[in-house]
Amino acid sequence: MGCGQSSSGAAPRPVGGAAVAGPQEPKYAGPPVTYNIVNIEVPHEAQTGLIFSPQTEFKTLTGTVYLPALTNMYGLGFRMSTFNVSPGSMTASGFVSFKVESKLKTQGIFHQVPEEERGKWALNMVKTCIPQQVFGTGLLQIGGTVTSQPIHILQTIEKISCDGGRLIGIEVTGGSFSGASAAPVSATMGMGTQPSMMLYGHSPNTLLCADIFYEMPTSPSGEKYIYQIVPAKMTAILKTLTGAIGGSWTVTLDWVNIIGPYLAQGWRLVEIFLDQNNKSFSDNAFMATKITSEVGAMFIFEKPASKLNDNTPVYEAKMVEYKAPGKMRMAGIGKTTIDVTPNWDSVIAQQGQNGWEVVRILQTPATVFKQSLSMSPEFGWLHYIYFQRKIIQAAPEPEKSEEPPAPVMPPQEQETA
Template identity: 80%
Template structure:
């Protein structure tokens, strides 16, 4: 656990850039949100001894690489909205052995605060982990399941809230798996949630590394906050034809039926985290196949303890679908490079002008390929970007009859005599 000290490294840049198509809305009565984004690219490498080796390791990112630059933003009058690890580029090469070289983009996205709010919070980070079991079966009906135990994440959120802190963001920043005989592997390190290997076997020893970002007050005696953690599931179906590149994706994620009831009872959405409880399977038929991925997620809500019994709606939320453009380049035999330019800065900046505060950029399994005979085919990686803002004019006498979904409560330690 640590709260970083300020540093002058990695000067921020305003969010903006090329124009993006954002749905027009009525003018918002509240103040706009001004964003600043800190990007730090981190080289990364992993390798297996053999293509079907029982072991592969992804080194976790070291927080010291980016934490000083992120905490520096608080001295400049900003607070973090979210932390994101996304692919900048990835090169895979080799036949007998597989070598992956990637450049990961760590991105802290901040919003400007008022003079009154400036200096009241400091940014901290704690390393956590997700122990994971991975198992895959099948030859004709290929698939696999991964299940995680986010107990330490629950316990950390509970402890932070008891100490007066507030959750900001949770992100997977590394991991390793051993003992696999070509198990289905959930791609991590910001490279997506879809399985990247679909054979049979199992991986009994898997550990994903997680960074938990939170804020602590700079003075004592302030408000404390409580949290609800609600499980959800995203379903993504890819239909392909034999010999075709890409395919037709259908993504189903009924997020509004989870978020809506909580917002209507005064909660604030603070995080949407893919918890790596995933399942995937493939149905193959003549000249066609259908791959289904079921991706686990957690919606995390926050409420001041002083408002525990106050169900007045405070926030409204929205989701914007965004395709991060990328290119695939095949250079020589056995070497492929993927480059992604996830330039969502302009979308975030434009939404901020209408008062929308960023919650999370969530990568879906969907990858849209453009049919091309070129050696550098283009594709788009589909993301869901979640925003929320304060309700300026609450509906008169609105009574919600919807019951929120059941949350997942942090486990309580048993007392021992």
């Protein structure tokens, strides 16, 4: 996807794989990445009428809350690597009516640039809406399907490319949900695929809001960038005896075979965006023993237009699993509070010491509970943190030069008297 030309959406011939994190990583020959992380907590609210009301409203976050603090970092010699919205706390209450109050943690993760690169890029943001349809699988059936149409996102990436900009990332920041599904609530708060009872039918008037972050050059550079978007699917399976809290999770996302072929041909990973095309289903309506979620994803790659036909690998990537700790408290009748403490800043900083730049913190549906029968169960919410860095070949050791052997003089015949 690029200005005036588009490259094929099919994956190129696999010529190598992405680097996977190992227990002991050799020292990186390139410079470390110095991070500066901007955290801003934002109050957030969802409200319905009756529990089976046809409308559920979520207030979308406005960029004026966090954008000034983010753009200010560019004047300090940093560029944004990714933007992330994660739950800090949530309180859900009500039986007949349902209300969710929460504090979301918006987080801009920045990396320091060399002195000669300061002031060359400016941060921009545009808001987009993703039309959705929510379809229930049947009367009081656990599960359902959400289909999304991220057309405006694709159009925006095309425009950014034509204008000479560079995409940074896309983050969901709110929306308006129609239908009697509790699934949007659990997805928004990161509590994974919890069983929800949906009335049979669909809701045609659903919008999800997202922010698209990108950079524009402060002076014309002449270089433009081409983008490739590769669809993928993350599958999460929850096995449980009751379909309630607890159980064992299995999450599958074949990221190595998606990222590896592109990096091997000179592309750079820019973003992994969960496009909100979701499907969930169970083996039983009530006493479910297995609940499966299929979550759509978009892997987005970037390449300078001038290097489009150059297949020299430039970057390598890896993924680190991280479980964000959390705790659930049940206070009073019909009132539940959930606290999540991401605390991945130190993990990111540690990876930066070996040259790894964070690309995306990807939320999965998996929440692993401890002491699930307790009134205050603790859990770990599984995230995938993706990194990449430039490939730097270690300088070859100079060959040892051996001194040439001393010439051997032929024996001299002694002169006879």
